[in-house]
Amino acid sequence: MKLTIPLSKDYSFEKTIERVKEFEKATEYEIDAKLWRAIRLSSRAIVVGVCRDQAGQLEIESHDDLSQSEQAELKEIMTHRWSSQVDLTPFYEQVTQHPILSSVLSDRMGFHIVREPDLYECLIRTIISQQLNLSFAGTLINRFIEEFGEKIPHLDRWFSSFPTARRVADLHYEDLTTLQLTQRKAEYIIDLSRAIIEGKLDLSSLQQETDEEIMKRLISFRGIGRWTAECLLMFGYGRSNVLPAADIGLRNALQLLYGSDTRPSEAEVRELAKDWSPYASYVTFYLWDYLTQQKKTNKTTKKVIMNDR
Known part of the structure; x- marks a missing residue:
């Protein structure tokens, strides 16, 4: 059984799904161009696969037939999980004006938070x-x-x-x-x-x-x-406006982004984040991804250097 959910105009399913595939390897399986996992409804657990269809919508396939109420519940769960209705346009308009954060935004347009079901x-x-x-x-x-x-x-x-x-x-x-x-x-x-x-x-x-x-x-x-x-x-x-200022990953990302010699304290993170509202959750999420990608780049660079020796 298949269902579809519309995605917001700015949505990049490709960018969004990459982080899921990287960090949810234990519970998400990519099979036949769909990402599959078990989801629990009120009545039972089912297996669900997702992809982006040719019309640009989120296509959801269930391993079993669903009742009307189960279909409605699954749509609600997946709309929430994939942040499919979140319009990031105001967030982008705000962050593009930021002298530092704008550089993090450029490679992540359409990148949405994937929530737990x-x-x-x-x-x-x-x-x-x-x-x-x-x-x-x-x-x-x-x-x-x-x-x-x-x-x-x-x-x-x-x-x-x-x-x-x-x-x-x-x-x-x-x-x-x-x-x-x-x-x-x-x-x-x-x-x-x-x-x-x-x-x-x-x-x-x-x-x-x-x-x-x-x-x-x-x-x-x-x-x-x-x-x-x-x-x-x-x-x-x-x-959308949560700031985990004590989080080590966020603090490491800010140290790297600002080129600081030391990791900022929780208080310093809160000072830096004064103008992140009302999108602190998305700034944080983008910075976590920025840190992940920088670590990958550094590993690749080190590998190339070692191979050249």
């Missing part, structure tokens, strides 16, 4: 990733999904959906530490899952709150600090 998934992925490099975080996330997710056969392979809060709430801490998660993170993940099941933490109900109200509520729970809440605001709730 589910708030619970976003929260748990972020907790697993706390204070880890992206590579090892991805390894742990993959182990977690493979061990506790539901398996769905499609295209001659098994796809694993992200575990539900109910499934994780029933686990023991040692079930997670055997995957190489720390005792503390095991406690965070299972205790938060139990809080969700018990109704003490309702992530969906926070949708209507302001960024500050969401932040205050989230960080009242053990295991959710400011950085985790900021990531959930960006990649879960889809808020």
